[in-house]
Amino acid sequence: MTGRSPAAPEAGDQQVRGMARGGVLNLASAVLSQVALFLVLLVLARALGLREVGRYAQVYAVLSLLGLLSLSGFRAGLTRFVAVHLADGEPAALRGAIRLGLGISAAASTVLAVGLAVGAPWLAEALHDPRLSTGLRLAALCLPATTICEAALAATRGWRTQRAYALVGQVYEPVARLALTALALALGAGLTGAFWALVVASWSAAGLALVALARMVRRVPAARPAYRPGELFRFSTVSWVSSLSSTGLIWVDALLLGFFDYGADAIGVYHVATRLVTIAVFVLAPVNASFGPHLAHLHHQGRLDEVRRIYRVATGWVVRLSLPAFVALLVFPEQLLRLVGGPGLAGGAAVTVVLALGQLVNAATGPCGTLLNMSGRVAVNMVDNLAALLLNILLNLWLIPAYGILGAAVAWAVSLAAVNVARVWQVRAQVHTVPVTAGMVKGLVAALFALGVGFGVRWLVEGWVAQLTVGLVAIVAAYLAAVLALGLSREDVMVLRSVTRRGGRQAGADQSVGVAVGSGVRP
Structure with a gap:
């Protein structure tokens, strides 16, 4: 795009306002989501102790990794191609993309769920904790539901509306999980009851997500679905590797701590610290969710000036809304940990500070990964995430034996900072701007x-x-x-x-x- 028409500034303002409305809805729902998930952690820690929190974290890590594996990259693919087909006025291609994405994700998640259920005892032994077996089998029961829910909500975001994503994924599911977890613990069901709460919340959220998607599809003119598996698979396969690597970067530390037999107590401390830091950067996910469909729409139409503008605006929101939480983590890490699990968690203060510094770099670089994905540069993003995951694993293998959970925190923070700095330069080469x-x-x-x-x-x-x-x-x-x-x-x-x-x-x-x-x- 070499110049801007007289109407371009107003068009850019409309995009910023539209992204803002979706972003504010996502932000409000994300606050509620993070509060609910934090309260789940708090209830588990207070009722069952850090050891059970560590077990919950390891099972959830397995569920998250297999969820990305079964989603096969269709989460980003569904959002992008729904937005593109809407922009091009192609209802047949839109319906075909949704059916392909949902069908393959559901089938893959079912196969993986069966494998996890059968292999749960072996995996529990590999993690040096046979008591994980029941939780892993219940995670297998959750897997198809979480996959279907995420795929359906990803498709709804292609309409450039965040309502279903916010209300179902960010409000209903975590609040239902909190209420059911509290009920299970009150009835004396223990950690197994907490996992059953996850099962019920996941399946009910999946049903609501499918209903929301069906209502949106009914607004599109009727047409026989046109399947274009080539373009969807090319994008989604690369996006799958990228997303799996990114999620691996989040959860591999907890799994490696288990493999090194550091015990559920240490993993519990590490999980609480990571949850606190995740709360600090909670604004990144809702801004990304609002930013992505607008970016895909604008980039597809070649409106690069507006792409640059909303990228800078989105990064500014992420940084300024996150900074007070990061300040609190740097000043009061011991006090925040004690608030969750008592004095026994105070030893994780250094871990919290290190993780916070890594996430601060992540926030300061903004939605650069989303920009690469939604503009079709998924291969670049895949290489970035694979490199970060490999660096994280190598650093963990080096640092965990010597420094335990602090070594895991350093490995994670260094890997996260490195990949995001690299992405900033890649985005600069692509759209000729930096998020400052x-x-x-x-x-x-x-x-x-x-x-x-x-x-x-x-x-x-x-x-x-x-x-x-x-x-x-x-x-x-x-x-x-x-x-x-x-x-x-x-x-x-x-x-x-x-x-x-x-x-x-x-x-x-x-x-x-x-x-x-x-x-x-x-x-």
Whole structure:
């Protein structure tokens, strides 16, 4: 794209506003999701102890890895090709892509689930904990449901609406899991009851996701499905390797700690620390989910100026919304760990700080991986993720025997930082921009001010409960005051106005997309 038409600035504003509305919905639901998942962890730790939390973490790691394996890359593929077929006005191709993606993912997950159920005793022995066998078999029962749910919700995001993804995936499933887990523990069902809670929540969420997808497909003009397996498989196969490597980077540490026989207690501490850090960067996933379909639509139409703009805007949101949580993790790691599991977790403070630094780099580089995927550069993203996974495994094999969970944290943080720095340069070569904006710099300055305030509270206030309570309030207040004092950008003001206006904006956006499909006009 060599120039911009007079209407281009307004078109760019519309894309930013549309992404903002979806992003705010995702963000609100992600807050609820992370709170619910944190409470699941808290309930398990308080009721059953760290050893059972460690077992839960290992089983969930296996479920997550097999979920990516069975989804076969169709999660990103479904979002991208639904968005592309909508842009091109091709309802037949859209229906064919959805049927292929859902059918193959369901079949693959069923085969893997049977394999996991049969091999559960062997895998439990390999992890040096025979008591994992029951949990692994229940994870096998969950696997088809989680795969179908994610595939269906990925397809709905191709309509550039985040409603189903937010309400089913980010609100219903984690809240249902929390309620059912608490009920199971109250009835004395123990860790097995917690896994059954996961089973029920997963299958009910899958049913709701399929209903939501069916309603959206009914808006598309009727047509005999046109199957184009070549383009979908090429994209999805590479995306599958990329996603599997990325998920492996998240969960391989817990599995390797089990293989090195560090015990469920140490793995429990590590899992709590990773969950805390994940909460800090929770904003990345909802912004990515909102950013991806818009990016696929714009890049497919060659509107690179708008691609560059929403990439910078999305990165700015991720950084500025995440920074207060990172400041809290750096100032009060012991206090936050004690809040979850008592004094026994305080030894994981160094692990928490190291993991937080790695995730801070991840947040600061923004949705660069999503940009590579949705613009069709999935092979580049695959190589990045494979390299990061290999680096993480090698560092874990070197550092875990000598340093235990701290070594695992260092391996993970270094690998995550390296892959994201590499992606920034790749995105720069592709779209000729970097995700550094004035708003991001202002956010970093505000975070440094809040960091100083937080350490001041820690030095002046006695008692870990008082330190944490006063400190969190002071960090948020100092950060917001500094951000406002430094001034909001034009995009910030536009987004705030957009998301606070009343009316059926989202419904209108969905309707316009449906009309565009029927007429063949690009929305």
